[in-house]
Amino acid sequence: MRNEHLRCRLMSSQTPPSTSSEIPQTPSEYEAQRRKNRDAITALGLQPYGRRTEGLSSVAQAKSAYDPVADEDAAKNGKTPGFVDRRPTTKIAGRVVLSRDNGKLIWMNLRDHTGDIQIAVSQRDVSATEFSLAKLLDLSDVVVAEGRLMKTRTGEITVWCTSLSIGCKSLVPPPAKHEGLTDQEIRYRQRYVDLWANPETLRTFLLRSSIVSRMRQFLVQHGYTEVETPMLQALAGGAAARPFITKMNALNINLYMRIAPELYLKRLLVGGMPKVFEINRNFRNEGLDKQHNPEFTMLEAYHAFGDVETVMNLTESLIRDSAVGIAEQVVGPGAPPVLPFGDLTIDYGRPFERIAYPDLFERAMGYPITNIDRARKDLRERLPQHAAQAEKADPALVINELFEAFAEGLVDHARPTFITDYPAAISPLTRAKPDNPNLADRADLFIAGMEIAPHYTELNDPDVQESRFREQLSALEPGKGAEESTFRTMDHDFIRALKVGMPPAGGMGLGVDRLAMLLTNQRTIRDVVLFPLMRPEE
């Protein structure tokens, strides 16, 4: 009953308004003209918003079905009596991207997600109604064309229509046919236009989709279990970042959008799931730039009885497999995983470089990280804008300023590189190396200068974890304290979980958007996020 009612309402809303007073806003000249054409299509007895259509081929399938022998035969013998036309027929749906009306013969180019193809609508070969429809079509309408596959005199594969119908009327004029849609703002705000008007955009997102599904497949094949943990959390933990705050009415409490799934995934290790991963969104209340969108997709994976080395190997093989998948789609089967990113050519097939933090520091500065006096002096002299840092109590921060300024730049951007052996002092949530308590069992993967994935040997001593939490809380800067202490709270349940006992484990987090940027050669995160965050219109 209820469905009936809904259906009636839906159907009535599909009926075009008969009076102009029902048109919601003043239409542009273009929209008015298209509404007029739509009404004329309705007047022909056709439904301008189409209906279910079976037996559709993609444009790519149609093109590959073209039969040159049959076409030549038809061209040569088509007019002889008793001729049997063996050219294959096809039925395709696509958006009208070009139209050339020669009077009694209309050429149009249709586009679907696989490409463009030309169709011809001849007055001689379709019904009078269908030919009238063809005359009433506008650029960016979606049509269904059926006919035989042939080549024109100039050699272009064409569907010579025997029937034509409309899938939907477009009331909005398309972007310039030659330039496409170039306005960045409209590309992001109206992605639905960008996707059809710029085939490169659709291609990028199809590639991104294939990366993510192939990653899932890879992880499952390697024995990892995919899980989903809370996105709404009473405590936003697992990373040092500011969360989005939201409110739950029923319980009258504040909740936070998660900044990381880490603490929940570790609880699953406690529960006895040995290898888990999650691919999902994290939310961080920070600024936007080429590498940051407030919501972004993160892969986190944990491996019980593994360590940092275990997950480094996982990341390396996972990224290599992703690159192989992309190379096969972009270049062809068997293509090596070598992909361009801007001016770089990145070979994902070679073993990833591994450089220890202290070694890289010494290579850049000429002295070891233990030479704190020298480091303080360097910071004052070479980075005066960070002079205040030099007076800070913790030497590791001094070292790290210099490291970021001078050492990170030595990493070859074209070569995926793990930086290992970070100072323990700047890695508060990581276990120390078994043979050196001053170094953390942590490795960060950099590609093209971007931080792609951190790896850790996870803390599993509840007492150590609790004291690290406390240190983090007490280290809050006075100015930020009031605000940040509202969401930085001790996660007692997580400590309780560690008391139950978490096996030793390796864990990693991989920025899926950044990996998608690298593999699809897009310079900004906004070009690999379908609907990037924009300031609201108006």
Added chain:
RNA sequence: GAGGGUGUAGCUCAGUCGGUAGAGCAGCGGCCUUUUAAGCCGCGGGUCCAGGGUUCGAGUCCCUGCGCCCUCACCA
């Protein structure tokens, strides 16, 4: 947060020294049965991002604000 760029027709863009708002495509009317960004003839189309100022006169110069892009900084 700082600096730079940009905003003009549905789209892509010109617009000189401050002096009647322009082009191509798209649209409308007409012609055209093998076109390739089809072609030919004709026609219409503007809140020059918004607000203020200077000026006889502002798309143009000045100020303020907003959007987008780029670089840097911050954050991670």
